[in-house]
Ligand SMILES: Cc1cc2nc3c(=O)[nH]c(=O)nc-3n(C[C@H](O)[C@H](O)[C@H](O)COP(=O)(O)O)c2cc1C
C-alpha cells in the first residue's frame with residue numbers, strides 16, 4: 001500500500017523550488033507533488049503559479065487536463081483496470097462489472113470506507129497478457145475473476 | 158563468470174504474470190542448495206504465452222523453460238544447474254522455437270538476450286557499432302544512409318525518417334532537439350515498452366546518432382506514466398551511458414555533445430501526437446498545434462526538433478552498422494525493412510513478431526498467432542490501435558504494408574494487432590471508438606470534441622433499434638465530418654474503426670449481412 005505525506009505547504013514549496021529551473025517544469029512539479037502527497041492540494045496551485053510566474057488559471061488548466069492528476073486523495077489502494085480493446089477481447093468488460101459490483105462503486109469512485117479507488121486505464125502495454133490491471137502500482141496480467149477477487153481481498157487490510 | 162547464469166525477464170509483461178516471484182524463488186532455492194547464482198533480469202524474448210520464461214546459460218547455449226511458476230523454481234534451478242537438463246517445462250533452445258526462429262530480428266536483435274542495464278553486455282552483442290561508423294562519416298552522409306534505408310516512422314504516420322532529419326539538419330538554429338516519442342498509447346502495442354525494458358542502449362545509441370546527424374545536443378524521451386518499468390530501466394541506462402562517456406560532452410571520445418533526459422507523461426492519449434507532446438514537454442496542456450510550422454522547423458521551445466517513435470530511433474543503429482542496402486533489402490514496395498509486429502487480444506500465441514513487411518494479416522493471425530486463445534473462430538482484427546480499422550476474415554489476404562493497408566481503408570499504425578473471436582459485438586466496438594475519442598480529445602476542434610459524443614449517442618440509438626436506417630446514415634455523415642474537419646488523427650481517424658465495423662459487419666448494426674462472395 002502506498003503511503004503519502006499529508007499536505008504541507010513548506011514541503012511543497014521546496015519541491016517546487018527544486019524543479020523551477022527545469023525546462024517545462026510544470027509537469028515534473030505536479031508529478032513530484034503527487035508522488036509526495038498522493039494528490040495535488042488546492043493550495044499548491046497559487047504556490048506553483050507564484051514560483052513559476054504563471055497565472056493560477058494556467059496551472060489549474062494543466063492540472064485538470066491530464067488524467068493522472070488527482071485533486072483529492074485516492075483510496076488507500078488504487079485498482080486500475082485496463083478497458084482498452086486488447087483487454088476487451090479477453091473479457092475485461094465482465095471483469096470491470098465484477099469489480100464495480102463487488103466494491104459497490106462505479107469506475108472513478110472510491111469505496112465509502114476509503115479503502116479502494118477503482119479507475120479505468122486505457123492500455124498498460126500488457127496486451128499480450130490481457131486482461132491487465134495495475135494494483136497499487138504493481139502490474140497484473142492474465143487477470144480473471146479469481147485473481148481479481150484476491151486483489152480485492154487485499155484491500156480489506 | 159561467477160556461478161550459474163540464469164535469465165528471468167524483468168519485462169513488465171513477464172512481471173505481470175509472476176516473474177518477480179519466480180526470480181525470488183530461484184534465489185531462495187539457490188541459497189538453500191548452495192548454488193552460486195548469477196541472475197540477469199533480461200528483457201522478454203516476446204513469446205509472451207510462455208512468460209515467465211526462464212533461461213539458463215549452458216554448454217549447449219541458452220536453454221529455456223516456461224511458463225515457470227514460483228512453485229516450479231527449485232526444480233527448474235536443479236535442471237538448469239545440470240547443464241540445462243530435463244524438466245516438463247523445458248523448451249530447449251529459445252532460438253529454435255518456431256515463433257522466434259521464423260522472425261527477422263533487426264530492431265529487436267538483442268532484446269531478451271542481453272542484460273538491459275549492462276553497457277558491456279550491449280557492446281559485447283554488437284552495440285555502438287552504428288555510432289562508431291556514423292562518427293567516421295560526414296553528418297549529411299549519415300542522414301543519407303537513413304534516407305536510403307527506406308526507414309519510415311514507426312509511430313503511425315510512416316513518414317520517411319531520413320527526410321525529417323534532413324529538414325532539421327538544414328534549419329539553422331543555436332539549439333536543436335531530438336525527442337523520442339515513447340507515449341505508446343495504442344491498445345495492442347507494446348514494442349516500445351519491450352525495447353526500452355530489454356535493450357535501452359539501442360534507443361540511446363539511435364538518439365545519439367540522430368543528435369550528431371542533425372546537430373542537436375539535447376534529447377528527451379517522453380515515456381507514458383503507465384510504463385514505470387521502462388522509465389526505471391531507461392533512467393539507469395542513461396546514467397550508465399553518461400558515466401562511461403557515451404553521453405554528455407565528447408560522446409565516445411568525439412567532439413560532439415549529446416545528452417538525454419527522461420520525461421514522464423501524465424495520462425493523456427493525445428500527447429502521443431507530436432505537437433501535443435511538444436506542448437506537454439513545455440509544461441502545458443497537451444493541445445495539438447496547427448502545422449505549419451513543422452516541429453522540424455519550430456518544435457520544442459520554438460527550436461528545430463526531430464520527433465521520432467522509439468522503434469524508428471532504435472532501428473537507426475543497425476542501419477548505420479550494416480548499411481542502408483542491408484536494411485532496404487527486406488520488405489516490399491515502399492515498406493522497407495522489418496516491422497516489430499505485436500500480436501495481442503484473443504490470440505493463442507501473443508507476443509512480439511518482427512518480420513519483413515509483406516506478411517499477410519491471415520498468416521499473422523492464423524499461422525503465427527495460432528488463431529484465437531478461446532479456440533473460437535477469429536471474426537474481427539483491429540490493426541493499428543484505437544484509430545485503426547477492424548478487418549474481417551475476408552481481408553486476411555492483405556499484406557502488411559503501409560500502402561496495402563491504406564488501400565483497404567485501414568492503417569498499420571504502430572503495428573499492433575488485436576484479435577477478437579466470434580463473440581465480439583462490432584456495434585459495441587464502434588461505440589467504444591467514439592467514446593475513446595470523446596474521452597481523449599484535446600478539445601480544439603468541434604468535429605472531434607462534439608462529434609465523438611454525438612457518435613456515441615447515435616450508435617446507442619442504432620443498438621436500441623431506434624430509427625436504424627436514418628441513424629446509420631447520420632453516423633456515416635458524422636464520420637465524414639470528423640474525417641475531414643479534424644486537425645489531427647484522433648478526430649480524423651476515429652472514423653476508421655467505426656466505418657470499418659459498419660461496412661464489414663453490418664449485421665451487428667441490425668442491417669443485412671454483407672455478401673462475402675462479392676469481395
Ligand atoms: C492521437 C495521436 C496519438 C499518437 N500517439 C503516438 C504514440 O504514442 N507514439 C508515437 O510514436 N507516435 C504517435 N503518434 C504519431 C505522432 O504524431 C508522430 O507522427 C510520430 O511520433 C512521429 O515519429 P515517427 O516518424 O518516427 O513515426 C500519434 C498521433 C496521434 C494523432
Ligand code: SF4
Nearest residue numbers: 599601602605645648
Ligand atoms: S482532432 Fe481532436 S484531438 Fe486532434 S486536435 Fe482536433 S480536437 Fe484535438
